[in-house]
Amino acid sequence: MNLPLLRALALPFSTPISIFEEDEGASPDDPQLWLYLGIALILVLLGGVFAGLTIALMGQDEVYLEVIHDSGEEKEKKHAGSVLRLLKRGKHWVLVTLLLSNVITNETLPIILDRSLGGGWPAVVGSTALIVIFGEVIPQSICVRYGLQIGSYLSPVVLGLMYIMSPLAWPTAKLLDYLLGEDHGTIYKKAGLKTLVSLHMSLGKSPGERLNEDEVTIITAVLDLKAKSVRSIMTPIEDVFIMSSDTVLDEKMVDKILQAGYSRIPIHAPDNPRNFIGMLLVRMLITYDPEDAQRVCDLALATLPETAPETSCLDIINFFQEGKSHMVVVSDSPGDQAGALGVVTLEDVIEELIGEEIVDESDVYVDNQRSVRRTLNAPVIIEAPEIAAIQAGSESKPTPVIAGSEVETSNQIFAKPRRTSTGFSQRAAQGIKHLGPSNPANKPSTTKYTNIKIKPGREHHHEGENGGQHANGGEAGEDTPLLGRANES
Template sequence: MFSSGSLPRLILLAVYLPLRSAFPLSSTPALHAAEDAEHDSSDLWLDLGAAVALVLIGGVFAGLTIALMGQDTVHLQVLATSAEGPERKHAQTVLKLVGKGKHWVLVTLLLGNVVVNESLPIVLDKALGGGWPAIVGSTVLIVIFGEVIPQSVCVRYGLPIGAYLSPVVLFLMYVFAPAAWPTAKLLDWLLGENHGVVYKKAGLKTLVTLHKSLGSKPAERLNEDEVTIISAVLDLKDKAVQSIMTPMDHVFTVSTESILDEKTIELILSAGFSRIPVHAPNDPSNFLGMLLVKTLITYDPEDAKPVAEFVLATLPETSPETSCLDILNYFQEGHSHMALVSKHPGENGGALGVVTLEDVVEELIGEEIIDESDMHDDTQRPAEQPQQSSVADFPVPLNRTLRRASTAPIAKPGYISSITPQQRQHLDNLAPSNLARKPKHTRFPFVKIKRSLQANGDNDGVKGDSAVQGSADENTPLLRS
């Protein structure tokens, strides 16, 4: 029935099959375990690599938040216009990015940072098997490598880093635009757009003062004079002319009936003023114009003419509340460098004092300007002002007495003999450019001008609400005909 080779084969099968069922071989499970271990090892390194990448990306988002949001818009504008080299280019790049919407940039960076930080625990959970190792690992990685180190670096090098990564941020802004842009517009509506820090005057003065000591190089610091002038300019708008004017008790004035003889001329010259307010007779508070001392160069004091016969310059009037900056703007028109401070500008009476361009400039530089013609210390403070000048205050030196050439007992001064006819003709035409009888128009409403008695033939003057258009002819004589 069976061949000789089939019987041993049947016996072998009958013995092997029960033994294999009772004692399974271990070679097959070991092979599968090796394959699983190799697969798990590759997944672990992949998860760890993904975790490192997420930490680095999260650090970039956190650092860019500091680098871009920490830049003040006003400061960027300053750097973009006044800085040099790479700093200027970086500021222009960042300013262009932030100009698209600072809240839009902020929401984009925060949204990207949240996505990365929320993904990190999931990746570490697979790599570390979940539980407390994943929590501790993600916390340490995020705090140290995702927040502290990147933000510390970007605080120091925020501008160049922000400029270098601006294209990446701009790309992400459009990627996250469906969620980021509406949120940014909502923030703009609720909080307002961020236009940078705008300092008040007090803050600017403090900032300027700090620059005396700030800066690593002497060239970067401000010196004392620069700080004084800048601070004075900031205060000029809020300072009234009443605080810097010379009170009328200390102003050298003359009447229209004053006779310009030798004694009066010497008094005028000794006083050292270039402009002298002229008031109506018997009314020292009603001023009609001012006498320019330069017009007396060719005048012979032996003629003994009254002031009323001279061509007077316009004396504008303003209220004591007018700011120093406003009166400086008026002086820059060139119509006058002196103004009368009055309770009732443009009306008779009420004179309080005078303010000049020199007073405003002294206020700007914080120091008194003393030229070679100053005869006394004039600090514009009432307590230190000299009283109104008189003949006794200024004794007449014999060598300065002015006489007619034909009657001089001694040799006439050299400067008289050296004047040519052409120069004398020019000196005869030194009339004021802004005549009191025909004042020029001014665009400043706080300045009032009234016509002098020369335009009306009386001693009262005429009240004017504003200046009248007009100018002096270049051939206007110094004396009225």
């Protein structure tokens, strides 16, 4: 009477035991045996392909593929393009499709083996061994090394499976995109990029692929350029060669300027050494005669912009590219008449750009930060032995020679007549009173960089010989900002 109930209670305990009971499989003479074994072999191969493609495609970084597609070899470009087009359709869609295909294959294999080998432990052990060895380990090991090539060749197959399984795979992929977000590849921060560049110095396959120390230094310096302020690279104002606008440019002062070796000299107001009104370009003194003894303000002065100490070096180098000035004053209050802390030149920014100090033949300081003086100063003009006068009855001034230089001075450079100390010469050459129209400093306009300030020009009204007229016949008017006084008649 209670036998059916007892049999029902014993049924769950008899099921696990039946797994290890070996049933009689198909006879070797049965054609279905070989059919089932062939299907099992195909399922093992398909499972291996799906498992390998999961590693091959999901292990690819889209940023890395973009790099290969743009700068790799022809075959690499082709493979990267195929994989990129597939992943652009949705990385989660590809992942769900491959996982579903792999699960279907692996779950079908034990059923086929049960039909061919019979039930029990032979089917369980056989399917497990085939799946682990030939469906997981070997395919994934191969695809880890040749994932890009295999993924490229089989991308049409994967695309077809994506559309076949789209009723289930596409909604699941969209749900993953919503929950986890779309993957757009690995984007490195600057610190990671510097580490990556440093690793390429030692991990390259060949010397041609490895970066040398100078390349690593320059790349890392460029990455730090935006975060570095001009305060950290400026030359303190105490170490800057500056001049007052009322300084008389006599022979002694011109020699001092030449010995200093600078190409640009900041000019400040006579009553305030922290209020800079312009910049003297030393090359303008080529045609200047020191015996004229003119003041600095009588010459044309280029603009000298000002900026705050927090301005980045990247903004400064972008400003220098505008061509308005290659020197900037660092000031606590840019645009005001005080607060100058130091100066920054194009050379200073380039030194930070390449990460190394640039030392030319006229540098007074090797390092602006540590103020290490050079053992040799700038070239000094010395007097060469007197040469017999070419013109009869005249005396010529000794030819200037640059100490330590073998370059001979050409007489054609100073073609304009000059006045000598003996008074024998034609009219002396005058200093340049204006900047050329091609010079951006001739018409300094407001720069597009808001952290760079250009002081407004001062008004200098004067009268010429013809009742308030300039020498060229025009009316006297306001000077160009920071270009100095106009040529007085």
